Amino acid sequence: MKKTFAKLLCLVLAVMLMVTCFVSCGETNYAENNTKIKIGVSGPLSGGAAVYGIAVKNAAQIAINEINAIEAAGGAGTLGMQFEFVAKDDEHKATNVSTTYSSLYESGMQISLGTVTTAPGLEFKELANDDNVFILTPSASGDDIPEYDNAFQMCFADSNQGSASAVYFNENYQGKQIGIFYKSDEDYSTGIRKTFLDALDASLKNGIKEASFQEGDNDFSSQVEALKTCDVIFMPIYYTPASQFMTKGKGIVKDDAIYYGCDGLDGIDAIDGFDITTVPQEVSYLSHFNSGATTGAAKTFIDKYNAAYNEETEPLNQFGAAAYDCVWAIYEALKVAKANGKEFDVTTSPADFSEILTEVFTSDNFTFHGVTGKAVNADGTSNISWSDDGFVNKEAVKYVVKSANSAQ
Amino acid sequence: MEFITTLVNGLSLGGIYAMIALGYTMVYGIAKMLNFAHGDIIMVGGYTILVFLAINPIVSIVAAVVMCVLLGVSIEKVAYKPLRGSSPLAVLITAIGMSYFLQSLAQIIFGTAPRYVIIAEFGSLELGALKIGHGTLITLAAAVCVMVLLNLFVKYTKIGRAMIAVSEDKDAARLMGIDINMIITLTFAIGSALAALAGLFSLMNVPTIMPTYGALPGIKAFTAAVIGGIGSIPGAMLGGILLGVVECICNSLPGVAPYTTAIEFAILIVILLVKPTGLLGKKRREKV
Numbered sequence: 001m002k003k004t005f006a007k008l009l010c011l012v013l014a015v016m017l018m019v020t021c022f023v024s025c026g027e028t029n030y031a032e033n034n035t036k037i038k039i040g041v042s043g044p045l046s047g048g049a050a051v052y053g054i055a056v057k058n059a060a061q062i063a064i065n066e067i068n069a070i071e072a073a074g075g076a077g078t079l080g081m082q083f084e085f086v087a088k089d090d091e092h093k094a095t096n097v098s099t100t101y102s103s104l105y106e107s108g109m110q111i112s113l114g115t116v117t118t119a120p121g122l123e124f125k126e127l128a129n130d131d132n133v134f135i136l137t138p139s140a141s142g143d144d145i146p147e148y149d150n151a152f153q154m155c156f157a158d159s160n161q162g163s164a165s166a167v168y169f170n171e172n173y174q175g176k177q178i179g180i181f182y183k184s185d186e187d188y189s190t191g192i193r194k195t196f197l198d199a200l201d202a203s204l205k206n207g208i209k210e211a212s213f214q215e216g217d218n219d220f221s222s223q224v225e226a227l228k229t230c231d232v233i234f235m236p237i238y239y240t241p242a243s244q245f246m247t248k249g250k251g252i253v254k255d256d257a258i259y260y261g262c263d264g265l266d267g268i269d270a271i272d273g274f275d276i277t278t279v280p281q282e283v284s285y286l287s288h289f290n291s292g293a294t295t296g297a298a299k300t301f302i303d304k305y306n307a308a309y310n311e312e313t314e315p316l317n318q319f320g321a322a323a324y325d326c327v328w329a330i331y332e333a334l335k336v337a338k339a340n341g342k343e344f345d346v347t348t349s350p351a352d353f354s355e356i357l358t359e360v361f362t363s364d365n366f367t368f369h370g371v372t373g374k375a376v377n378a379d380g381t382s383n384i385s386w387s388d389d390g391f392v393n394k395e396a397v398k399y400v401v402k403s404a405n406s407a408q
Numbered sequence: 409m410e411f412i413t414t415l416v417n418g419l420s421l422g423g424i425y426a427m428i429a430l431g432y433t434m435v436y437g438i439a440k441m442l443n444f445a446h447g448d449i450i451m452v453g454g455y456t457i458l459v460f461l462a463i464n465p466i467v468s469i470v471a472a473v474v475m476c477v478l479l480g481v482s483i484e485k486v487a488y489k490p491l492r493g494s495s496p497l498a499v500l501i502t503a504i505g506m507s508y509f510l511q512s513l514a515q516i517i518f519g520t521a522p523r524y525v526i527i528a529e530f531g532s533l534e535l536g537a538l539k540i541g542h543g544t545l546i547t548l549a550a551a552v553c554v555m556v557l558l559n560l561f562v563k564y565t566k567i568g569r570a571m572i573a574v575s576e577d578k579d580a581a582r583l584m585g586i587d588i589n590m591i592i593t594l595t596f597a598i599g600s601a602l603a604a605l606a607g608l609f610s611l612m613n614v615p616t617i618m619p620t621y622g623a624l625p626g627i628k629a630f631t632a633a634v635i636g637g638i639g640s641i642p643g644a645m646l647g648g649i650l651l652g653v654v655e656c657i658c659n660s661l662p663g664v665a666p667y668t669t670a671i672e673f674a675i676l677i678v679i680l681l682v683k684p685t686g687l688l689g690k691k692r693r694e695k696v
Contacts, residue, residue, distance in 0.1 A: 047520040184666030210662040278529075
């Protein structure tokens with residue numbers, strides 16, 4: 001009797017195992033009930049990096065609204081489809097990505113903007129690769145983000161930010177004492193630092209001073225001390241610790257020194273309670289977008305953003321501009337694909353969209369005219385294209401947040 | 409010259425660690441429990457300063473001390489007192505739970521983004537090539553004052569000596585007519601007031617606060633208390649200052665800086681291996 005029961009149990013278990021296998025192996029297209037093409041992003045909508053995520057969400061929504069208006073009007077070259085945008089909050093934490101990703105994917109996301117920041121992005125690209133979801137990230141700048149064929153960046157990759165900064169230093173800061181202030185336990189920071197040092201002239205590298213910190217450190221006195229004689233301090237870090245360093249450095253770091261950062265410093269002039277005008281030094285960063293632009297497509301976009309959102313509480317930054325370009329670039333790529341005879345509609349699966357978009361983005365003759373990058377076209381837009389390995393090609397600009405303040 | 413500045417910075421940071429470590433060590437010495445919510449009391453102090461800063465900096469400091477004392481005492485009454493006499497593990501878990509509770513509460517009220525709290529703009533003192541921020545010097549001076557006062561209080565006042573008596577032998581102290589509950593409440597009050605001051609001086613150093621603000625300094629101060637010998641008041645001071653100086657020296661050396669935290673905890677391990685009771689910890693003879 002017992003034996004029969006055991007056999008029966010085995011059989012039941014085996015059947016259950018097979019059933020689960022079929023269920024999990026079967027490709028579910030969560031998008032089959034969509035009425036619009038769904039574009040999603042995972043980014044920090046709360047927490048220390050929320051300034052980035054909120055700008056991305058707002059700017060992408062502006063692009064979606066514009067595209068939907070064009071599509072609704074119809075006409076030659078339009079797709080005849082509407083778009084919608086969803087953003088999930090990952091608080092700039094890699095551990096939250098499995099939740100945000102599956103919630104996006106299962107809600108029918110077909111095309112993604114990946115993540116807003118690098119650390120969560122490294123998680124996201126793995127999950128997106130498993131399901132073959134297309135990624136065009138506005139601002140996750142890690143070198144490994146476009147590791148797989150389906151991932152592209154709108155921002156400069158970290159290594160490009162480091163080497164582009166070094167090129168600027170080599171041209172402009174010869175004979176100056178250079179310092180580096182970086183975060184030793186963050187890929188973003190150490191990655192930029194490495195390529196910066198690799199591309200820096202030997203004359204500048206000799207006698208370079210370095211100071212670093214780790215997550216949770218909140219006393220920067222010894223770091224300020226180590227860098228106080230520097231003329232130019234390179235800071236490949238995010239704006240919160242940078243602002244803490246600058247506050248600590250008042251009266252200790254030379255007043256005519258220059259703080260020079262990368263995209264992580266974007267938003268440093270919008271921190272609640274931190275008045276950047278009390279920092280005597282110049283604060284600049286390498287950027288692909290000038291949020292103080294007075295001409296060109298960048299200016300038009302800034303006006304649109306400020307008309308739609310409160311520039312005090314939800315300020316625009318280059319992350320937002322990049323997200324705007326991302327949505328438009330995806331739309332333009334879909335139009336190119338349609339012109340090339342590809343077929344898709346609002347219920348097409350993420351994997352199929354990925355095939356279609358990857359082919360367009362890697363083709364040699366796809367150039368997007370955007371608001372990020374240096375304005376070179378007659379209409380004030382830039383030229384943006386992508387290499388086959390997912391890195392962006394466009395010209396950088398240096399953005400001065402605040403010039404040196406001799407009165408202080 | 410640079411070394412002297414680093415040393416002064418280290419002493420000042422060490423002073424902050426020592427103030428926090430005193431809270432850990434006094435509570436451990438008297439209530440025989442590890443109050444892991446202690447670090448978060450610093451954070452509550454910081455946010456109290458943020459809230460009251462609009463009125464007046466002095467008012468905000470007083471408010472922070474009062475708030476922290478009330479909080480520390482009520483945590484003891486609500487969360488720890490009912491568990492007195494139960495297993496040490498239960499008390500420890502309760503303390504960790506309390507820590508998360510305070511952090512999450514701060515997240516709900518103030519959000520997760522860091523907030524700037526500028527109590528006052530400080531200049532810096534210049535002596536030849538030596539350049540030290542006024543904030544650093546004030547912190548150092550205050551830390552020294554607090555330690556001297558606390559030592560005098562514990563050694564020469566009736567209540568202070570009652571505290572020592574409770575820490576040495578609770579039952580004998582009770583037989584001598586000491587109100588144990590009152591002493592424990594007082595210990596939490598003093599520890600929390602010190603935490604409020606530590607929060608104040610940390611904010612003078614780096615004027616940003618977020619809900620996890622107290623977590624790392626709390627752990628480091630706990631390490632300092634263990635290095636010095638947990639339960640020993642001079643030990644907590646010594647451990648705190650040692651840790652602060654080591655941290656600043658490590659951070660000032662570019663090649664070593666990335667390993668600062670690792671080095672600090674390695675020192676803890678080495679000291680515990682060589683002297684398991686900590687630097688100034690008393691050896692207790694176990695009766696068999």
